[in-house]
Amino acid sequence: MRGFFEAMLFAPKWYHYPLILLLFPFSVIYGIMMSIRRIMTSPKEFGIPIISVGNLIVGGSGKTPFAIALASRLQGVVIISRGYGRKSKGLVEVSSEGKILVDVTQSGDESMLMAQSLPKASVIVSEDRASAIELAKEKGAKCIILDDGFNRVEIEKFEIVLEPEHIKNYLPFPAGAFREFWFNKKYADIVAKEGEAFHRQVAFENLKPKMVLVTAISNPDRLNTYLPEGIVDKVYLEDHAYFEEEKLKMLLSEHEAQSLLVTQKDAVKMQDFKLPISEMKLKLEIKETIFTQVDEYIKGYPE
Template sequence: MRAFLEEMFFVPKWYHYPFILLLLPLSILYGIIMSLRRMIISPKEFGIPIISVGNLIVGGSGKTPFVIALASRLEGVVIISRGYGRKSKGLVEVSSEGRILVDVTQSGDEPMLMAQSLPHASVIVSEERALAIALAKEKGAKCIILDDGFNRVEIDKYDIILEPSVVKNYLPFPAGAFREFWFNQKYADIVAKEGEAFHRHVAFENLQPSMVLVTAISNPHRLDAYLPEGVVHKVYLEDHAYFEEEKLKMLLSEHKAQSLLVTEKDAVKMQDFKLPISEMKLKLQIQETIFTQVDEYIKGYRE
């Protein structure tokens, strides 16, 4: 069912359209409600520059590597994320200026990846973004990056939307992948289109002649275009799912593979596993004009 829905959301085939038509009234209603939120709710000013990196679709679009690339250029930055898939609740400090304070079960996979990738930044997870913003200010943050914050309409912020190149269904949930009507991107300060404003580059570590791909990301079929030779089997888990070491050992044995091929997001949940790992590392090449616009926003805010 998950594979069917992901295909329907991103690259629908002819057999998806009866379901899309059935769900269309709900999608229109959902889109109207989300648009009304933007008209009714007044955003609150928090007295600190806040940059949101988000998207309009459910699932991945490169937000995490984009946040890492942006945060690596900023001083005194605190990243705030909801922490999808974590086993904790409430506000949790994941890192403080690069010092890791919790394990991945408390942070979630994406916040942990950001924390480990940014030795000069701090990372906080919280369902209540306002509480995390207050803590960041208390700790002396100079600016804040909201991970996946476009739909947080109650916060006054500078919005960057990432627009992936793979989506062909532009309907709102539940008939499509969009969290709002696609034309609500007009509310963003920057719409960064994949293939124009940013490009993906995938590097590999420890490639082996025979590997099993194991991943717990949204829309995992998007990895297919980047897979190297030697992948003998693929295993897709739910987005943000955790792995069991013994089951992974059995997979290696069953398919006579020499290593597990995983993404960086998956790898942070396997750090204590005594297993051979091959890793896919996604980096983004981002137009310099985007960084310039963010710098101008921060400078103008402080003035």
């Protein structure tokens, strides 16, 4: 069933449209409510440059590697995230200037990946973004990157919205994958469309002749474009799900495979597993004009 609904949201077929039509009125109501919320909310100014990296579509669109690429160029930066999939609650400091302070169950997979990828940055997770921003300021942050922040309309920020290269369903939730009406991207300072403003570069480590693809990401079929030869089976878990080492061992044995092929987001949850891992590493090539606009926003921010 999960596969059916993911296909309906991201790449609907003819047999999805009866359900899409049934859900269409709810999508319109939801979209209107989100637009009213955006128009009626007065964003708060926090006295520090805040760059939001977000999107309008649920699921992966490159936000994590984009935030990593952006943060790697900045000094005194703190990334603030919701920490999706974590087993903790409240405000948690994941890393401080590159020093990892908690494990992946406390941080969530994406936040841990950012923390491990950025030796000079700090990462905080919190449901309450405002309290996380205040903590970052107390600790001397010079600027903040708000991960998945476009719908945080209560915060004054510089908005970068990532847009997929191909969109097949423009409807808001629940009939489509959009969190708001697609035209609300007009509120962004930068709309970065994949294939134009940024490109994905995928590299692999430790490839083997026979591998089982195991992943817990949203819309996993998007990996198909990049998969190498040697995949003997594909196992998809819920987005942000945790893995059981014994079950993965059984998968390897069942298929007589030599390793598990996983994404970086999956790999951070397998660090203590004594299993052969092959890893897909995603990096974004981003137009320099985007970095220039961000630099100008930070330099022009009133002291």
